[in-house]
Amino acid sequence: MLFGSGCAETGAPGPPLGRDSGARPAALAPGTHFPPVSEARIVGGISTRVKRGSPAFRRLVRGATPSIVFKDEEATGADLLMTPRLRTRLHELARLVTREWPGVRLRVTEAWDEDSEHGENSIHYEGRAVDVTTSDRDRRKLGRLAGLAIQAGFDWVSHERDHVHASVR
């Protein structure tokens, strides 16, 4: 992913497509996020970019599990690393995906980013955000995938048109 993809840096709030129980939307329209306030306000801004070998780096965990496909674009394993809270939500989302679409798996394209490929204050630099699609890369599933991410307990979820960005506190 290239810098300037707009990943979670902007995104106007908009009405959700549908609702399940309470106020949680069952799906998100492209270009919208939930809850409809800024990501930083919900999950907190980053305090520092996590570097290899730092104490914060040693607190990251590997998110690999057979139910998730990792793109590992940089082939460094960085995209398998995340905070424990993020991993808990991610594994729940993987479970919801296989239940929703039998034969389809959750696909992670980015998690922790050590190459500064995202915007200035991206939550990816602390390993608190993931970019996901489904393993069949069917964009028509992204709206519902965003809804499942909300259901899985991610604190802030955005439908970025070609992927879903989800982050935690």
Ligand SMILES: [Zn+2]
């Ligand atoms: Zn992202």
